[in-house]
Every structure is written in C-alpha cells, then in structure tokens.
Amino acid sequence: MLKIGNVKLKNRLVLAPMAGVTNLAFRIVARWYGAGLAFSEMVDADGMFYDIQRRKKEFATNAEDAPIACQLFGARADTLAEAAKRVVDMGADIVDMNMGCPSFKLSRKNAGAKLLSQPELVGVLVRSVVSAVDVPVTVKIRSGWDSVNAVEIARVVEAAGASAITVHARTAKMMYGGAADWEVIKRVKEEVGIPVIGNGDVASPLRAREMLDETGCDFVMIGRAALGNLFIFRDCVEFFEKGTVMVEHTKEERQRALLELWEVCKSVGDARLSDLRMHACWFSKGLTGGRRFREEVGTKKTVAELEELVVENFC
Numbered sequence: 647m648l649k650i651g652n653v654k655l656k657n658r659l660v661l662a663p664m665a666g667v668t669n670l671a672f673r674i675v676a677r678w679y680g681a682g683l684a685f686s687e688m689v690d691a692d693g694m695f696y697d698i699q700r701r702k703k704e705f706a707t708n709a710e711d712a713p714i715a716c717q718l719f720g721a722r723a724d725t726l727a728e729a730a731k732r733v734v735d736m737g738a739d740i741v742d743m744n745m746g747c748p749s750f751k752l753s754r755k756n757a758g759a760k761l762l763s764q765p766e767l768v769g770v771l772v773r774s775v776v777s778a779v780d781v782p783v784t785v786k787i788r789s790g791w792d793s794v795n796a797v798e799i800a801r802v803v804e805a806a807g808a809s810a811i812t813v814h815a816r817t818a819k820m821m822y823g824g825a826a827d828w829e830v831i832k833r834v835k836e837e838v839g840i841p842v843i844g845n846g847d848v849a850s851p852l853r854a855r856e857m858l859d860e861t862g863c864d865f866v867m868i869g870r871a872a873l874g875n876l877f878i879f880r881d882c883v884e885f886f887e888k889g890t891v892m893v894e895h896t897k898e899e900r901q902r903a904l905l906e907l908w909e910v911c912k913s914v915g916d917a918r919l920s921d922l923r924m925h926a927c928w929f930s931k932g933l934t935g936g937r938r939f940r941e942e943v944g945t946k947k948t949v950a951e952l953e954e955l956v957v958e959n960f961c
C-alpha cells in the first residue's frame with residue numbers, strides 16, 4: 647500500500663504545485679487522467695491573517711479533489727503553524743511546506759528556497775507545523791540555494807517529523823535552466839527513511855519510469871509536462887501497467903480535453919478568460935495550425951467568443 651503518513655495513494659504519480667495553474671479544476675481533471683496526488687498552488691501563510699478571501703480562492707477544494715496537499719510558504723513558525731491549522735480545517739489532507747521557490751517575491755521574505763541556506767530554521771519551521779496539525783506534513787525543496795545541500799536538509803526535515811520530502815533536483819540559482827540532476831534525488835533517498843518524491847524534467851512516461859528506477863524515489867512529480875497535456879498521467883499509468891507507449895494525442899483528443907477542463911472550471915466557478923486563453927494555447931502546442939489558432943486566441947475579448955473559437959476552429 648502506497649502511503650504518505652496515513653494518507654493512502656493509488657499510484658506513484660503526483661501533480662506538482664504550480665502557481666496560477668493547479669487550481670481546483672486543473673487538479674480534478676488531472677486526477678481523472680490518473681494523478682494519484684495533487685498539490686495546490688502555493689498559499690501565503692502570512693496572508694492567511696489579512697487576506698483570507700484571496701487565500702480561500704488559492705485553496706478551494708472539494709470531495710473530488712482528494713487526496714490534496716495544500717502548499718504553504720512562509721518563514722515564521724507561528725504563522726505557518728496557524729495557517730496549517732486553517733488549511734486543514736478547509737480540507738487539506740496533507741500540509742506541504744514550500745522550500746523550493748526561487749522567486750524574489752518569496753526570498754525577500756526569507757521564504758521558499760532561501761530557507762535551504764538556513765538548515766536550523768528549516769528544522770524549527772517543520773517542527774512547528776508538525777506539532778500544529780494531525781495530518782502528514784511534507785516539504786518541497788530544491789537541491790540547494792546556490793550550492794547542493796539537499797541531503798543535509800532532508801535529514802533535518804525527517805528529524806523534525808515530516809512524512810515525505812519532494813526534491814526538485816536543481817538549485818534555486820539554476821531557476822529552470824540546465825538539466826535536473828537526479829543523482830541528488832538518489833542521494834536523498836539513500837539517506838532518509840521517509841518517502842521521497844522525485845521532481846524535475848519528467849516529460850514522458852519513459853522518463854517517469856527512469857526516474858523511479860535510477861533514483862529509487864517512491865513517487866514522481868510532474869509539472870510543466872502536464873501543461874496542455876493532462877494525458878501524461880494516463881500515459882504513465884498505461885506504460886507502467888501494460889508497457890503501452892502512446893505516441894501522440896490527436897487534435898480532436900486535445901480539443902475534447904481542453905473543453906472538458908473548461909467545463910470543470912465553469913462548474914467550480916473558476917472560469918476566467920485569462921485561464922481559458924492560457925489552456926487553449928498550451929493544448930494547441932505542436933499541432934498543425936496551432937500558431938494561427940494562438941494568434942486568434944489573443945484577439946478574443948470574451949469567454950463566449952473564445953469558447954466558440956475552441957469549439958469551431960481548434961487548429
């Protein structure tokens with residue numbers, strides 16, 4: 647039985663947290679396609695105390711969205727602990743702590759990946775959240791801040807009581823450039839007893855299998871490869887279970903998947919023109935006529951106009 651703490655998971659496939667993308671609708675559809683666990687967009691722990699409406703929007707969930715890891719960012723033990731209690735009350739099955747985001751928006755507050763340069767503080771923060779909630783607490787890190795220290799951080803995180811650790815195998819300094827160094831995931835896995843979620847550059851079922859085999863990690867987290875391509879979870883399931891390799895998805899399949907996602911966006915009350923534009927562009931990537939379609943997407947001024955384009959003239 648696959649588990650993180652006491653939370654049971656149906657497979658080894660995890661949807662990555664992606665700010666501006668992995669909202670409730672996106673997560674629900676990712677699960678339909680096979681994701682066994684999904685992470686929310688990152689939620690500002692300090693913001694819980696002054697902009698609760700915005701936080702509620704960032705972390706809306708429902709019964710179809712389980713199991714769900716709600717990701718918090720922050721650098722203060724007291725607010726992180728209090729925010730963790732609140733998101734558990736709001737439905738989180740797992741509380742995840744962001745120690746991997748390299749953006750200045752977080753690092754100027756000493757949060758995100760900046761914490762990796764302060765192992766002692768990492769321990770304090772994780773202990774504080776673990777003691778505040780009854781659900782499993784997980785931590786998402788990078789290989790390090792400007793140099794690799796993931797193994798040291800992983801030991802601290804485990805000793806502080808976390809139930810799993812995600813390793814995005816790039817330093818913060820690398821941002822998204824260069825190749826992820828999976829060797830770091832392997833070393834973390836060898837060092838700790840808690841489940842390890844490997845992350846970085848998994849863009850196909852074969853790469854997912856390779857990450858599991860080469861690093862020994864317990865779960866594989868997929869981010870960018872799921873943009874406009876939620877099929878990747880189903881393709882991984884098919885490949886893991888039957889060895890079937892899906893070569894490509896047709897224009898019709900992509901159009902259907904886009905409209906399906908859009909219907910869910912509408913049903914959960916999260917259907918903004920900007921989101922439909924973003925998904926329409928991603929789902930058309932690589933298709934003949936995709937460029938012309940994306941240019942037209944940019945000219946549509948209302949959701950109704952854009953929907954009509956997707957239905958009647960998708961690539």
Ligand SMILES: Cc1cc2nc3c(=O)[nH]c(=O)nc-3n(C[C@H](O)[C@H](O)[C@H](O)COP(=O)(O)O)c2cc1C
Pocket residue numbers: 662663664665666667686687688717744746747786814845846847848867868869870871
């Ligand atoms: C648009 C976007 C938003 C992201 N937002 C978050 C976030 O909120 N929290 C986080 O821990 N990582 C975030 N990430 C990083 C991803 O979770 C993941 O670690 C990274 O993309 C590497 O995985 P991949 O190669 O499968 O994309 C984001 C990545 C992207 C592309």
